[in-house]
Amino acid sequence: xxxxxxxxxxxxxxxxxxxxxxxxxxxxxxxxxxxxxxxxxxxxxxxxxxxxxxxxxxxxxxxxxxxxxxxxxxxxxxxxxxxxxxxxxxxxxxxxxxxxxxxxxxxxxxxxxxxxxxxxxxxxxxxxxxxxxxxxxxxxxxxxxxxxxxxxxxxxxxxxxx
Numbered sequence: 001x002x003x004x005x006x007x008x009x010x011x012x013x014x015x016x017x018x019x020x021x022x023x024x025x026x027x028x029x030x031x032x033x034x035x036x037x038x039x040x041x042x043x044x045x046x047x048x049x050x051x052x053x054x055x056x057x058x059x060x061x062x063x064x065x066x067x068x069x070x071x072x073x074x075x076x077x078x079x080x081x082x083x084x085x086x087x088x089x090x091x092x093x094x095x096x097x098x099x100x101x102x103x104x105x106x107x108x109x110x111x112x113x114x115x116x117x118x119x120x121x122x123x124x125x126x127x128x129x130x131x132x133x134x135x136x137x138x139x140x141x142x143x144x145x146x147x148x149x150x151x152x153x154x155x156x157x158x159x160x161x162x
Contacts (some may be wrong), residue, residue: 001011004149005147009152009155010141010155010156011041013147013151013155013156014042014063014101014110014132014156015045016047016148017132017147017148017151017156017158018042018046018049018064019098020067020148020149020151021097021130021158022049023081023140024128024130025050025096025097027059027095028126028128028129029087029094029096029126030055030093030094030095030097030129030147031053031054031055031056031091031094031095031096032046032053032054032055032056032095032097032098032099032125033054033055033056033057033058033095033098033099033121033124033132034046034055034056034057034058034099035057035058035078035080035081035084035098035099035101035102035121036058036059036100036101037057037058037062037068037069037070038062038064038101039062039063039064039065039068040065040067040068040069042078042099042101042114043055043057043064043066043068043070043126044067044068045069046099046147048050050159051100054074055070055074055076056070056074056075056076056087056091056105057070057071057075057076058075058076058080058083058084058087059075059077059089059137060077060079060080061077062075062077063078064150069132072073080102080117080120081116083119084117084123084124085120085123086123087124088120088124090095091124093122093123093124093125093126093127094124094126095124095125095129096129096130097129097130097131097132097161098121098124098129098130098131098132099131099132099133100117100121100131100132100133100134101125101133101134102117103134103135110135111135113135114133114135114136114137114138115138117137118137120141120162121137121139121162122139122141122142122161126161127161128160128161128162129160129161130158130159130160131155131158131159131161132156132158132159133157133159134155134156134157135157137159138148138158138159139159141161141162142160142162143159143160144157144158144159145158145159145161146158146162
């Protein structure tokens, strides 16, 4: 599979998972967290899916399309390893949905990041909420959920918070 095909498949899986979760998230209290703003496409999609909902975003350095930058009071800027614990102090474990799409093309580096990322995000995850990640995350109170229809196995990782 070419890198372009892989990217398209990942974006389709991401969109399909978010759309699948919408009715479940609508039934839950709490904010939505987007870990990794990038160009802002997913943030823009989340705003469409969840109008009026508080959406907080984490980004190392904001370089998104101007229409896809959250308000300053909904943006945590800096390295995720430092920004996530600061957000946890402010927000607590209240998130209905956490979406993370951090990482690089380096599988080993992504696996190493996942070892600290899951536990860090757990401090933000509300009971009964969902975590959607582009990599496996190992957190004791999270339960892996099956992929939504049409999403290939292990393309995206969906968890329910216990």
